[in-house]
Amino acid sequence: MSDAERKMQFLFALRSKGVxxxxxxxxxxxxxxxxxxxxxxxxxxxxxxxxxxIACGQTxxxxxxxxxxxxxxxxxxxxxxxxxxxxxxxxxAILSHLARRVYTVERHRRLVLAAQKxxxxxxxxxxxxxxxxxxHGLPDIAPFDRxxxxxxxxxxxxxxxxxxxxxxxxxxPVGQSDAVQSLIKVTRTEDGLExxxxxxxxxxxxxxxIGKE
Ligand code: SAH
Numbered sequence: 001m002s003d004a005e006r007k008m009q010f011l012f013a014l015r016s017k018g019v020x021x022x023x024x025x026x027x028x029x030x031x032x033x034x035x036x037x038x039x040x041x042x043x044x045x046x047x048x049x050x051x052x053x054i055a056c057g058q059t060x061x062x063x064x065x066x067x068x069x070x071x072x073x074x075x076x077x078x079x080x081x082x083x084x085x086x087x088x089x090x091x092x093a094i095l096s097h098l099a100r101r102v103y104t105v106e107r108h109r110r111l112v113l114a115a116q117k118x119x120x121x122x123x124x125x126x127x128x129x130x131x132x133x134x135x136h137g138l139p140d141i142a143p144f145d146r147x148x149x150x151x152x153x154x155x156x157x158x159x160x161x162x163x164x165x166x167x168x169x170x171x172x173p174v175g176q177s178d179a180v181q182s183l184i185k186v187t188r189t190e191d192g193l194e195x196x197x198x199x200x201x202x203x204x205x206x207x208x209x210i211g212k213e
Contacts, residue, residue, distance in 0.1 A: 104129050
């Protein structure tokens with residue numbers, strides 16, 4: 001299959017799963033998922049709409065789930081965005097095409113280094129990967145216009161809610177780690193927080209502290 005055909009099929013799969021926002025589709029067209037699963041056992045399956053294993057026992061999400069979450073985040077070009085759970089860096093790379101500035105936090109040093117290497121190689125200069133427990137957010141850089149959590153929490157972490165600007169949106173999978181979770185969209189209004197339940201999802205759990213590798 002040619003590269004053009006591959007891209008067409010990839011975009012078709014996204015549309016058929018409800019990713020219709022043209023800015024999101026364009027951003028996803030510009031980032032090649034192969035760049036983020038390089039060297040992995042399943043790197044030849046990068047175009048398929050399925051999650052794949054990456055280092056440190058983690059996974060790169062299914063492209064249609066990345067698309068649905070990015071679409072729900074409604075990112076504006078002037079936004080400062082926080083991602084919790086860098087993983088491969090794929091989601092953050094897509095956000096870098098939609099936002100002014102992206103910070104992504106990961107608890108495994110090895111994943112932070114690999115993701116930052118790809119951002120540098122692809123000259124995505126507005127995205128920074130940082131080592132840390134992302135459930136605390138980044139108090140020194142807050143508030144954020146948008147926050148996306150790509151690991152499942154039992155509840156939306158309080159520090160992250162506190163770092164969301166008024167008018168800001170957070171998308172987070174919520175639920176027990178060994179069950180199907182719910183993708184939740186939280187909007188901070190003048191009066192408080194509004195919650196919308198979007199769809200069932202399945203993510204690796206949000207884990208406390210820094211990983212060993
Ligand atoms: N967004 C990623 C996929 C995320 S997989 C991508 O595009 O590839 C979830 C990631 O969250 C894993 O890499 C895991 O190590 C990380 N993670 C889990 N708990 C975390 C925490 N408290 N702080 C930061 N990262 C965390």
